[in-house]
Amino acid sequence: MYQYDKYDQAMVDARVEDFRDQVRRRIAGDMNDDQFKPLRLKNGLYLQLHAYMLRVAIPYGTLDSRQLRKLAEIARKYDRGYGHFTTRQNLQYHWIKLEEAPDILAELATVEMHAIQTSGESIRNISADQYAGAAADEICDPRPWAELLRQATSFHPEFSYLPRKFKICVISSPADRAALRWHDCALRIVRNEAGEEGFEVYAGGGMGRTPFIAYKIRDFCPAAQIFSYIQAILRVWNLHARRDNIHKQRMKILVHDLGEEEFRRQVEEAFEHFLTLGTDFPQAEYDRIAAYFAPPPFETGLPEEIDRTDPDFALWVDQQVIAHKAPGYAIANISLKPIGGIGGDVTAEQMEVVADLAKRYSFDDVRVTHAQNLVLPHVRKIDLYAVWEALREAKLADANLDLVTDVIACPGLDYCTLANARSIPVAQKIQQRFADMDRQRDLGELKIKISGCINACGHHHAGHIGILGVDRKGTENYQLLLGGSGAEDTTQAKITGPGFDEDGVVDAVERAVECYRTLRDPGERFLDTYRRVGFDAFKEAIYG
């Protein structure tokens, strides 16, 4: 993985000391909250319901064991012994003290981490496929491009005061495991007919109160020109965004107001300009960055067989283990969705267990997924049983990847000041309703996503079943949506009808699930049946 050079380290260290001084001045009364708030947000520090919340950036969701141990240490020393992995592959601490925040940032800097651009009107953490460098279906590792873009856009003056936040995603597989087209700007690495690598470019996606699926605005942008193209996109948005209206500032609004063709025309025009400036990444710089992401020294001649004698282990393998591109290796997914637990939450002790496993069994590599789970990307198949035993000991061996209990949920009204309703209790009740493993596996892939407000951090627009919490005259109410997808078959979920209370929405989910079970053809997922039979059949089943 990428390692800071002296310039990276100097920038991050300087930023910590800047923030330390800003905090000192705020506490001393030299700044009021209006002056201080934008400064703390630029360092990922929010004020939430119970305390300050610090959002730590995990670029493209990649960690090493040293970093994960540091996150555990911070959780124990400065928070309440746990952290929460987010749908942007980041980690949040929910019980932070302002006076200690600079010390936390200083500790993060010792392991090449920070919280820069995890908030504010900036380019946020660039996300990527969590299986990058390991997936059997990828063209190449997308992370060198994500890292180049991270470096080129961090502290970039044109991108420091954007109209609103801006989210970029990079993948390089036909399968989309990163909710590609729900991003402001999305890149998929492809090869053209000549075998050259380049990018499909998508623009104008996003969730929130006005959801849009990104258009593909270019079939192929040569790899060597991608920064010009991204600058062109940002330039068009920066020039024309509706800065007068907070609800219309995201780039998706501009793209859809202008229309696909006109937005593309303006971007292409700006692109021609940027190409003349010579700001694209030199090949030598790509090579330098790519070297950090060179494949680990995979052993050869390893056995492919997995001893499935232990039925619980076999179940975990079937659900959590994914094909790896190297013979004899596998990708092991770690569920952070125990039945009745809090999705994405992980204790300091669990972080240390995963760090130890990564160090010992996965070339010191851990990934965070947008579905709030973790991944050991490079495990020898002969080591899977030992990994599973250690995970089971740490209560991390649930076998529910992509099943009905693998629910994405934002922190909701239990923690978040923007939320209108609680998300986590709904997720827990759904998990408890469908806890039976045979039932889960019979239902197959079924992605439930819950947001506690229209900002959609829980990706409800992309849920096979989505749930949106709203405030109805001071009480929590939940709207049910159906038919969304964040995968390569991206679709936007549709609201079914009047909302429900907390128990009512769980019952409604069950009615939708039973409708699927009744109507499905052999081999069909929930989403397939929904698409085949249509919205009305499910609505009738839900509302009767």
Added chain:
Amino acid sequence: MRILTGNDLKTGAVIWWTGRGWSIHVEDAADVGEHGEAILAAEDGARRVNGGYIINADETPKGPRPAHIKDRIRALGPTVRPDLSLKPADPAAGEWVI
């Protein structure tokens, strides 16, 4: 009744105006009547509260109960982590929120 709440500037802890100072316990909150804005202005200026605001609350035998669920969750703690709430030993505390 109308009560004042906000967060402690240094720690971020949820606090409630008692009439003489700030408490982390909503039970200590005092009715400020029409004086809320003036108190908040003075307290914010003195950096004794951050992001303070006025809310409606019901008077109950156990003390003020904020009218909105968001403030009741602020007063107690996350409903999904009673161990981290202000009343970890009271299993019924969560019912007060809902």
